[in-house]
Amino acid sequence: MKTLPKKFFKRKSKPQDVAKNILITSCFTILATIVAFWFFYTVPEQSANIVLVYITTLVLVSRFTTGYIYGITFSLIGVICVNYLFTYPYFNLNFTLTGYPITFLFMLIISITISTMTSQIIEQNEIILEREKLLMEAEKEKMRANLLRSVSHDLRTPLTGIIGNTSTYIDNAETLSEHEKTDIVKQINDDSNWLLHMVENLLSVTRIEETSMKIATSMESVEEVIAEAIMRLRKRIPDVALNVQVPETFLMIPMDAMLIEQVIINLVENAVDHAKSTLPIDLTVIEHQDSVAFHVKDYGIGIAPERLSSIFDGSPYTPQTPSDIHKGMGIGLSICKTIITAHNGSITAANHENGCLFTFILPKEN
Amino acid sequence: MNPKYSVLLIEDEESIRSFISTTLKSQGYKITTAACGQEGLHLCASLCPDIILLDLGLPDIDGMTIIAKLREWSSTPIIVISARSHEQEKAKALDLGADDYITKPFGTVELLARIRTSLRHGNQFAVGNTPYAPIYRHKELMIDYDKHLVTLAGEMIHLTQIEYKLITLLAQNSGKVLTYSYIMEKIWGPYIDNNNQILRVNMANIRRKIEKNPATPEHVFTEIGIGYRMAECEQ
Numbered sequence: 204m205k206t207l208p209k210k211f212f213k214r215k216s217k218p219q220d221v222a223k224n225i226l227i228t229s230c231f232t233i234l235a236t237i238v239a240f241w242f243f244y245t246v247p248e249q250s251a252n253i254v255l256v257y258i259t260t261l262v263l264v265s266r267f268t269t270g271y272i273y274g275i276t277f278s279l280i281g282v283i284c285v286n287y288l289f290t291y292p293y294f295n296l297n298f299t300l301t302g303y304p305i306t307f308l309f310m311l312i313i314s315i316t317i318s319t320m321t322s323q324i325i326e327q328n329e330i331i332l333e334r335e336k337l338l339m340e341a342e343k344e345k346m347r348a349n350l351l352r353s354v355s356h357d358l359r360t361p362l363t364g365i366i367g368n369t370s371t372y373i374d375n376a377e378t379l380s381e382h383e384k385t386d387i388v389k390q391i392n393d394d395s396n397w398l399l400h401m402v403e404n405l406l407s408v409t410r411i412e413e414t415s416m417k418i419a420t421s422m423e424s425v426e427e428v429i430a431e432a433i434m435r436l437r438k439r440i441p442d443v444a445l446n447v448q449v450p451e452t453f454l455m456i457p458m459d460a461m462l463i464e465q466v467i468i469n470l471v472e473n474a475v476d477h478a479k480s481t482l483p484i485d486l487t488v489i490e491h492q493d494s495v496a497f498h499v500k501d502y503g504i505g506i507a508p509e510r511l512s513s514i515f516d517g518s519p520y521t522p523q524t525p526s527d528i529h530k531g532m533g534i535g536l537s538i539c540k541t542i543i544t545a546h547n548g549s550i551t552a553a554n555h556e557n558g559c560l561f562t563f564i565l566p567k568e569n
Numbered sequence: 570m571n572p573k574y575s576v577l578l579i580e581d582e583e584s585i586r587s588f589i590s591t592t593l594k595s596q597g598y599k600i601t602t603a604a605c606g607q608e609g610l611h612l613c614a615s616l617c618p619d620i621i622l623l624d625l626g627l628p629d630i631d632g633m634t635i636i637a638k639l640r641e642w643s644s645t646p647i648i649v650i651s652a653r654s655h656e657q658e659k660a661k662a663l664d665l666g667a668d669d670y671i672t673k674p675f676g677t678v679e680l681l682a683r684i685r686t687s688l689r690h691g692n693q694f695a696v697g698n699t700p701y702a703p704i705y706r707h708k709e710l711m712i713d714y715d716k717h718l719v720t721l722a723g724e725m726i727h728l729t730q731i732e733y734k735l736i737t738l739l740a741q742n743s744g745k746v747l748t749y750s751y752i753m754e755k756i757w758g759p760y761i762d763n764n765n766q767i768l769r770v771n772m773a774n775i776r777r778k779i780e781k782n783p784a785t786p787e788h789v790f791t792e793i794g795i796g797y798r799m800a801e802c803e804q
Contacts, residue, residue: 399674424769426776427791429784438676447784453773455766460793461656488784 224268235260257281265317274314282307357534361394407465411545418545420457432464444483450490462542469535470499478503502558515540575599577618579609592677606630625651640666646687656794663748686744705740707800744801
């Protein structure tokens with residue numbers, strides 16, 4: 204409250220603002236006078252109504268103009284109008300009437316109070332906006348920190364494997380049997396494939412613009428995106444068992460196809476690698492009124508209930524499980540979350556009786 | 570027996586160069602490598618290879634420029650090797666005259682398959698074969714160009730005029746990816762606008778007629794942001 208007047212005086216009013224405020228004030232003045240005249244001729248004996256009309260208009264003027272000056276001006280005009288037009292002697296200014304200064308004083312108080320409240324509302328809106336901006340900033344910062352944490356964890360594991368295996372090979376080239384050598388190379392191959400997967404995930408995030416968390420979307424056909432995601436997935440896991448269902452109608456929704464493919468690949472890969480699904484994984488797309496839902500359902504071991512709430516945070520381990528029990532559950536899901544959030548969609552995880560169900564929902568319109 | 574095909578590989582990364590040469594040599598190809606674009610262009614002119622593998626990110630000349638320069642005088646098939654995530658770049662390379670592209674990282678199986686496909690398409694004219702086999706066959710799908718007939722497991726499929734034109738265009742280039750703009754121009758003529766929605770709706774309709782599950786197609790594949798590819802015709 205104390206800072207308000209300062210703020211008010213500091214704010215430089217632009218010429219168009221001044222013009223707008225003057226216009227509003229004059230419009231209300233004319234309107235109030237017309238209404239007052241109407242009252243004056245229909246119910247001349249109730250002159251209190253006329254004052255009420257001006258007071259109501261004063262409230263409106265103070266509310267819809269910025270700053271005090273217009274409200275005060277209007278209260279002056281109002282007092283003069285009532286005095287000049289509607290009090291005996293008509294069309295004559297007479298300041299000797301009893302109670303006149305009190306009317307003026309009250310109108311002044313009302314106008315100042317309302318103007319103060321208006322500036323306060325504007326001020327508060329600004330504060331809320333500022334706070335939202337800060338929150339978004341913090342969210343982004345958190346996302347980045349989580350990502351970095353899981354990346355450093357998840358990259359180190361396969362790299363250690365590769366370095367270890369290659370140095371074993373170099374140091375013991377003569378003593379290793381052919382079979383052992385093949386094993387080592389296979390291990391290196393596995394680890395490098397894993398690294399590639401990781402890097403592709405990371406690269407996909409670079410498509411999301413740093414500052415605004417926005418992505419360039421275009422209208423893409425859902426079935427084509429699903430088909431390509433499966434094709435890319437089959438390169439890594441050729442014999443993945445999947446039941447795919449898409450709506451019969453041809454669906455196009457705005458998205459970055461590469462990123463959504465990455466999400467589908469991550470979710471299905473998780474279902475294969477971590478859930479140890481016993482039945483084919485269900486990948487189902489369902490069309491809703493103004494969104495499209497993608498479900499990835501596995502029939503595996505499910506997710507520990509205490510992990511469900513933080514599963515998209517990118518924390519690579521829980522206190523109960525050692526950190527390197529399995530590489531890379533963290534990064535994939537936190538990237539999914541980042542991608543879906545950037546699409547203005549939502550992603551959730553839940554357990555069902557025989558496994559878990561990941562769902563992400565994308566809006567049909569931008 | 571196949572004559573020994575000669576391959577020119579233009580790639581600046583040494584490890585990739587050595588891995589591709591080893592693989593291709595073991596498959597009986599004759600391979601020459603170039604580490605930069607300038608050298609590649611010279612070798613191309615002097616050796617006249619049967620096929621060119623071209624990395625887009627070269628230190629001296631932009632890959633796109635090389636494609637454009639080569640296409641001024643040569644119709645040798647070009648397979649572009651590129652890093653993922655730049656669909657527009659791939660589409661541009663194809664529209665400039667590259668025959669196919671392969672995305673890093675790729676397996677040797679995939680690379681060999683692409684080379685075979687491109688060689689086959691590139692050689693049809695050289696050897697004097699009829700440009701297209703009269704019948705396209707892949708799994709249960711059959712297209713008889715002379716009879717204007719498309720069948721799936723012996724059942725006749727009813728396609729609209731546009732759908733038939735589309736599927737034959739893809740089938741006659743089976744194994745190759747055709748870009749949106751190429752297909753649009755071939756089917757709707759040069760004055761069609763850039764919006765490819767109409768193409769995608771038609772493709773969706775075709776998919777519903779010839780695929781068991783449109784989300785796991787067996788015959789027509791989508792390369793998002795680039796175009797469509799039809800499965801290689803079975804011999």
